Amino acid sequence: MDQTASINQGNPARPDSGSSGAIFASGLIKQYKNANSPALNDFSLDVQPGEFYGLLGPNGAGKTTAISILTGLFPPDSGTARIMGMVFRESENKIKQILGLVPQNIGLYDKLTARENLTFFGKICGIQGKKLAERIEQGLEFARLADHARQPVATFSTGMKRRLNLAVGLINDPQVLILDEPCVGIDAQSRNLIHEQLTAINQRGTTILYTTHYMEEAQELCSRIGIIDNGRLVEEGTPAALLQQSGRANLEELFLHLTGKELRDS
Amino acid sequence: MLKIITATAKEFLLLLRDRTGLLVLFLMPAILVIVITLVQENVMELTGQKKTQVLFLDLDQGDLGRSLQTQLKTGNLELVVWDENRKDMAEIQKAVANGDYQVGIVIPKDATYRFKEAAARLFQPGKGTENPADSMTTPLHLFIDPGIMAGLRSGVTAQLQMALTVMSQEAKITMLSKTLQEAMAGLNVPPEAAPLDSNKLPALFSQPLLTLTENPSNTRATITSYNPVQQNVPAWALFGMFFTAIPIAGSILRERNSGIWVRLMALPVSPLVLFAGKAIAYMGICLCQFVLIALIGAFLFPLIGLPAFTVSMNLPAVLLTVLFSSLAACGYGIFLGLICNSYEQASTVGATSVVAAAAIGGVMVPVYAMPHMMQRLSIISPLNWGLTAFQDLLLRGYSLSAIVGDLGRLLLFFAVCAFFSWKLAGRQQ
Numbered sequence: 060m061d062q063t064a065s066i067n068q069g070n071p072a073r074p075d076s077g078s079s080g081a082i083f084a085s086g087l088i089k090q091y092k093n094a095n096s097p098a099l100n101d102f103s104l105d106v107q108p109g110e111f112y113g114l115l116g117p118n119g120a121g122k123t124t125a126i127s128i129l130t131g132l133f134p135p136d137s138g139t140a141r142i143m144g145m146v147f148r149e150s151e152n153k154i155k156q157i158l159g160l161v162p163q164n165i166g167l168y169d170k171l172t173a174r175e176n177l178t179f180f181g182k183i184c185g186i187q188g189k190k191l192a193e194r195i196e197q198g199l200e201f202a203r204l205a206d207h208a209r210q211p212v213a214t215f216s217t218g219m220k221r222r223l224n225l226a227v228g229l230i231n232d233p234q235v236l237i238l239d240e241p242c243v244g245i246d247a248q249s250r251n252l253i254h255e256q257l258t259a260i261n262q263r264g265t266t267i268l269y270t271t272h273y274m275e276e277a278q279e280l281c282s283r284i285g286i287i288d289n290g291r292l293v294e295e296g297t298p299a300a301l302l303q304q305s306g307r308a309n310l311e312e313l314f315l316h317l318t319g320k321e322l323r324d325s
Numbered sequence: 326m327l328k329i330i331t332a333t334a335k336e337f338l339l340l341l342r343d344r345t346g347l348l349v350l351f352l353m354p355a356i357l358v359i360v361i362t363l364v365q366e367n368v369m370e371l372t373g374q375k376k377t378q379v380l381f382l383d384l385d386q387g388d389l390g391r392s393l394q395t396q397l398k399t400g401n402l403e404l405v406v407w408d409e410n411r412k413d414m415a416e417i418q419k420a421v422a423n424g425d426y427q428v429g430i431v432i433p434k435d436a437t438y439r440f441k442e443a444a445a446r447l448f449q450p451g452k453g454t455e456n457p458a459d460s461m462t463t464p465l466h467l468f469i470d471p472g473i474m475a476g477l478r479s480g481v482t483a484q485l486q487m488a489l490t491v492m493s494q495e496a497k498i499t500m501l502s503k504t505l506q507e508a509m510a511g512l513n514v515p516p517e518a519a520p521l522d523s524n525k526l527p528a529l530f531s532q533p534l535l536t537l538t539e540n541p542s543n544t545r546a547t548i549t550s551y552n553p554v555q556q557n558v559p560a561w562a563l564f565g566m567f568f569t570a571i572p573i574a575g576s577i578l579r580e581r582n583s584g585i586w587v588r589l590m591a592l593p594v595s596p597l598v599l600f601a602g603k604a605i606a607y608m609g610i611c612l613c614q615f616v617l618i619a620l621i622g623a624f625l626f627p628l629i630g631l632p633a634f635t636v637s638m639n640l641p642a643v644l645l646t647v648l649f650s651s652l653a654a655c656g657y658g659i660f661l662g663l664i665c666n667s668y669e670q671a672s673t674v675g676a677t678s679v680v681a682a683a684a685i686g687g688v689m690v691p692v693y694a695m696p697h698m699m700q701r702l703s704i705i706s707p708l709n710w711g712l713t714a715f716q717d718l719l720l721r722g723y724s725l726s727a728i729v730g731d732l733g734r735l736l737l738f739f740a741v742c743a744f745f746s747w748k749l750a751g752r753q754q
Contacts, residue, residue, distance in 0.1 A: 130591040155593035166584030168335070170342035175335075182331040183594045211342070224584070231592075 080141070081235050081266035082106035082129060087138035089124050089290075098124040099135065100290035106268055106283075108143075108234075111261045113281030114270045115310075117318050121290040122270045123163065126239050129268070130160045142235055156184070159233030163240045165224045169213040173204045173223050176212060177230055184231040198226035201256055218249030225253060229260070236260065237268045242276065254280060274310035284310070288318045328594055332602020339576065340606060346572055350610060351617055354565025358557055358618050361689075362631055365553035377481060380429035380468075382407045382417050387437025389463070389492070393430075396488035402428075402481065414466060421468040428481050429468035439463045444496040448504040465489070494530065502526040558622035558634045559715035560688040563708050565618065566611040566651050567679045570658030573607050574671035577662025596750035600743060604655040611651030612644075639718050642725040646718065649735040650711035656742030657707070663749040682706040687713075710734045 082104065089099040099121045106112040116122045128135050131147040131154060140147065142154045167176050177195045186194055199205040202222035212220060225241055238257075242250045257280060261267050271277050277284055278298045285295040294301065298310060307313040340347055379397065381404045383390035397404055405426070407417070417429040440463045467485065469478055502524065509519050521529075580586040589599060622634025636643050658675075665671035683689060685699065686708030692700055703709045714728040714735075721727075 127587075132587060132590050152593050155591065158591060160588060160591035162584030162587045164582075164584035164587070166586075166588035168339060168585065170339050171335070175338065179331060179335045180588070180592065183328055183589070183592050185328070185593060187327070227588070 080105040081108040081110070081143055082112070082237075082268050083139070083141040083144075084125065084129060085139045087125065087128060087135045087140060089121075089128065089135050097136075097290050099128070099138075102138070102287070102291050104129075104285060104292060106266060108266050109261070109264050111257075111267045111280055111282045112269065113277035113284040114268060114287060115272075115274070115277055115284060115314060116270075116287035120287045120318070122287055123239060124290075125287065126160075126237055126268070126270065130158060130237055131155065156231065157234040159228045159231060159236040161225050161228035161236070161238040161241045163243065165220050167212045167220060167223060167227065170211055172209050172211055173199060173202070173215075174208040176223065176227060180227045181230045186231065194230055194232070198223075198230055201229065202226040203252060218245040221245045222249055222253060225256070233265065235266045235268075239270050240272065241269075242271065242273065250276075274314055278310050286314060286318065293318075328598045329601045329605070332594075332599050333605045334602075336576070336602050336606030337609070340610065347610075350565070350569060350572065351614060353568065354561050354614055354618055355621055357564065358561035358621060359625070359629075361561060362553050362557040362626065363629070365557065377428065377477065378403045378405050378426055379481070380405050380407060380417050380420060380426045382409060382412055382414065382430070383432045384409050384414070384434045385432045385436040389437040389440050390432045392492055392495075393432065393465075393488060396491060397484065402484060418468055421470050424470055427470045427473045427477065430485070431466040431468075433464070433466065436463050436465065440496065444493075444500045447497060448500050495527065498527050498530045554622055554626055554632045554634045555719050556691065556716070558618055559719060560683075560712055562615045562618040562647075563650055563686075563711045563715070564679070564683050564688050565614045566647075566711075567654045567657065567682065567708060568676075569607050569610055569614075569651075570654050570661055570679060571672050571675040573603055573655060573658025574662035574665060574675055575668050576603060577659060578665065578668050578671055581662070582667070597743070597747055600659050600746060600750075603659060604652065607655045607658065608648065608651040611654060612647055615647045636719065639724060642718050642728065643715070645725070645732065646711060646714045646728060649732045649739075650707075650714075653707045653711070653735040653738045653742075656739035656746070659746045660742040660749075663746050679708075682708050685709065686711075707735060707738050710738075 083106070084102060084104040087099045087102040088097055090097040102121060102125055104112075104114075104125070114122055114125065127133055128140050129142065131151055134147070142158055145154050147154060168179070171179065174195060177198045178191070181191045181194055196205075199208050202219070202225065204219060204223055204226070207215070207219065212223065215223065221241060221243075225238070228236065228238070242253055245253075254276070257267060257269070269277070269281060281298065283295065283297055284301060285292045287293065294313075296304070301313055302308075302310065305313045379402045381394065381397075383394075383406070386409060394404060394406070414431045414433075417431055420426050421429045443463060467482075469481065505526070506524070577586075580589070590596070619634060619636060623636075624633075627633045661671050661675050665674060683706075685703050686692075686706030687695075687703055688708055692703045692709065695703065710731040714731040717723040717727050717731075
């Protein structure tokens, strides 16, 4: 992947309204009730088709709010969000057909087996018959859970659940995949497998927006990284360019430099 | 449509995998209907709606005791006759005082003689009219447990008084007839010239001039007395149905509090489809609940001494009532799952609201037995709408057209719950 692209600073990703970005946000503002400051404050983003984009930020920076708006879970107070050029208000169903979401909390039914989970979410996406059967087998193979297909998810380890969580997010073969910290709390083997699989998916042309707290993970996987803090993008660029421009030894140092060392407990 | 089927199948699978939860859903109303019906059956005994056992000790062993037994057996009392050679009045008193029996009657020795003598003296010239109350009454001894309800006490004493009045009248008329015959004979009046035949007097006096005939309260129904089984089976089945609101709310909260709800909302499916899947699955559970409780009523109740439950009248209308009631219950469960933030909250709010609605709606105590204000309040309870429909069908013998209003209210309740749930789901995304 090309990691030598330029670095942008200070709300760097505000693109033209006619951007061809796969994932596009411009001037998003979201203020929750009873909150002192907005969760998103003029947040802009432009992820190109086929890109593997990492969105980094401390707790409460606005990552999950941004993802929620970009997946149509709720609308922004103001600003624009588009997926493959389409806005939710006009083309919600079309967007949902090409969008995959892997939520931070595991979105699986514990009492159903791996196969039953894949079957249910596949059918809810409108996939049927032979195509569904193929996707289920692909999903089980992808998550390396073919031997555990008939086991209830409740019996799975965290790593197995995370892998299946990802496989379910891919059941509709999405053009755009949004992952909210998909590798939290899992062992190195499962994380490595997920990384390999995501890289392969991205190489096949799927656009990926990936949020994580692991800097080395972002550095390893992402072609471009955006750092969000206080509801806006404060830095954006390729990992190499970000390090080169900032003179920091690694992304973690840069991250702490940009977002500060104060704890973000609230 | 395929997505609704998918959502329904998923809910059924989840329910089948949660065997403990499923067992509770069926066991809870089944246990309640058995226990409450048995308790109410006993309450009916205590309130005199069932035969009450009365200890009977006849120390006289004459006509009076035999006649009184005959009279009382025709009423709502079940006599337990003690052997006069082995028991005495003190033992009857003790049995009643201990609460073993609620009522005891003792016919003292020589009661028949005194009774007949008193009747004869009434018609002897110059003897019967001086002070009959003091000298001529025959005291029978009655013992009543002070712990019994006022209704039963007055019911039992009224029956006893009635029996004694009838016996006194018969004795008086017999004596009057005899006295008249003797008077006619003394006056040398031939029987055919007498103004009335004195032998016919007892028959004439026993001829009722007024009768009371109970008619059905509507043209279609037959006369049936209050039966706790016909009341309790649908009532507690309804309670069980509305209690499914809690597991429905729990299933929504599990989805909301995990990543499932977020994932589903990012997929091309409407929350209404998901709600429909839940509603259909849980309506199936409600239907099974009703069938189970009806089977308990029909087959188990007779084995434990209760009347059998019957739904022979208008079965399709009964099933339609089950369907609409469960629809309302599911709508409430979905709404509960969206307004509450945790399962603990939903179970507390759900249990409290369902028990309150059941109490107001007449599930626990019939509406007519409530204070006037509560009776007026009962019309706001969905359980009351369901129960009224069931009672119209099962007790009053009405047809489907009579319960359309109640079914409409249940449907409207579901629609309102579904609408607000849909709005809340949109807000919570």
